[in-house]
Amino acid sequence: MKILAINGSPRGDKSNTQIILKAFLKGAIAAGAEAEVILLSEKEIHPCKGCWACWTKTPGKCIQKDDMDDILPKVWASDLLIFASPLYVDCVSAQMKTFMDRMLPGLLPNFVKINDVWRHPLRYGSPPKVGVVCNSGFPHLEHFQVVHHLFKRVVLNMHTEIVMEIYRAGGEILRAKNLLLKPLIMRYKKLLEKAGKEVVREGTLSEKLKAQLEADIVSPENYIKNANAYWDKQLAKLNPSLQKK
Numbered sequence: 001m002k003i004l005a006i007n008g009s010p011r012g013d014k015s016n017t018q019i020i021l022k023a024f025l026k027g028a029i030a031a032g033a034e035a036e037v038i039l040l041s042e043k044e045i046h047p048c049k050g051c052w053a054c055w056t057k058t059p060g061k062c063i064q065k066d067d068m069d070d071i072l073p074k075v076w077a078s079d080l081l082i083f084a085s086p087l088y089v090d091c092v093s094a095q096m097k098t099f100m101d102r103m104l105p106g107l108l109p110n111f112v113k114i115n116d117v118w119r120h121p122l123r124y125g126s127p128p129k130v131g132v133v134c135n136s137g138f139p140h141l142e143h144f145q146v147v148h149h150l151f152k153r154v155v156l157n158m159h160t161e162i163v164m165e166i167y168r169a170g171g172e173i174l175r176a177k178n179l180l181l182k183p184l185i186m187r188y189k190k191l192l193e194k195a196g197k198e199v200v201r202e203g204t205l206s207e208k209l210k211a212q213l214e215a216d217i218v219s220p221e222n223y224i225k226n227a228n229a230y231w232d233k234q235l236a237k238l239n240p241s242l243q244k245k
């Protein structure tokens with residue numbers, strides 16, 4: 001299985017998204033997959049101009065010359081395409097949305113109805129299956145409602161299906177240095193490795209493992225208490241008059 005993971009975090013290699021991807025892909029590679037991660041933060045990808053040239057004058061090619069030229073062939077050659085993004089304004093990051101818009105050359109212009117859904121036909125053979133990885137600042141799963149729905153629509157447009165969704169609420173905990181949290185974070189990473197293996201071997205992530213991956217690492221109350229203490233400290237450093245007596 002060829003896995004292509006697109007990391008849409010502006011923090012790139014230092015992102016929580018990358019922490020999740022690394023552990024997941026470690027398991028996937030151990031189970032025999034080939035994997036590549038593309039950090040959008042390191043790529044030059046301009047927004048779609050909406051000119052339709054990729055459907056008309058230059059079929060299958062964008063008129064803009066940038067890093068999408070190298071990435072797009074890899075997308076359509078992959079067996080599993082993982083969209084991995086931090087949650088930004090309840091959706092994917094701008095970098096990820098720009099990337100998704102620029103996948104347009106992979107479709108043909110005509111409107112067709114397949115299984116009662118209007119869509120554009122695919123330009124190239126069989127599409128990759130899709131995986132979704134998303135982590136949020138808030139420690140509650142409800143924040144992923146829009147992303148979950150977004151990718152349900154995206155796979156219809158791509159004529160494919162979602163085989164895994166990994167949502168990590170309160171993702172900032174993954175970078176915590178607190179020694180008491182280390183074993184909990186390690187346990188979570190081990191579950192991610194197991195998920196990588198499972199997706200390669202079974203072709204999908206089981207509901208059981210998905211639920212284990214979505215379980216709180218610490219209680220939301222504790223997470224919020226610590227987050228507020230962290231931000232108070234950062235602000236007090238900048239303005240000592242805010243220091244709590």
Ligand SMILES: Cc1cc2nc3c(=O)[nH]c(=O)nc-3n(C[C@H](O)[C@H](O)[C@H](O)COP(=O)(O)O)c2cc1C
Pocket residue numbers: 009010011014015016017018085086087088089090091135136137138139143170171172
């Ligand atoms: C511009 C911006 C918008 C954000 N919007 C949300 C949001 O709507 N909901 C949320 O829970 N977290 C939000 N966050 C927090 C990020 O999702 C969180 O910090 C995440 O762990 C970052 O992951 P990364 O390290 O992979 O980039 C936002 C962060 C930024 C910078």
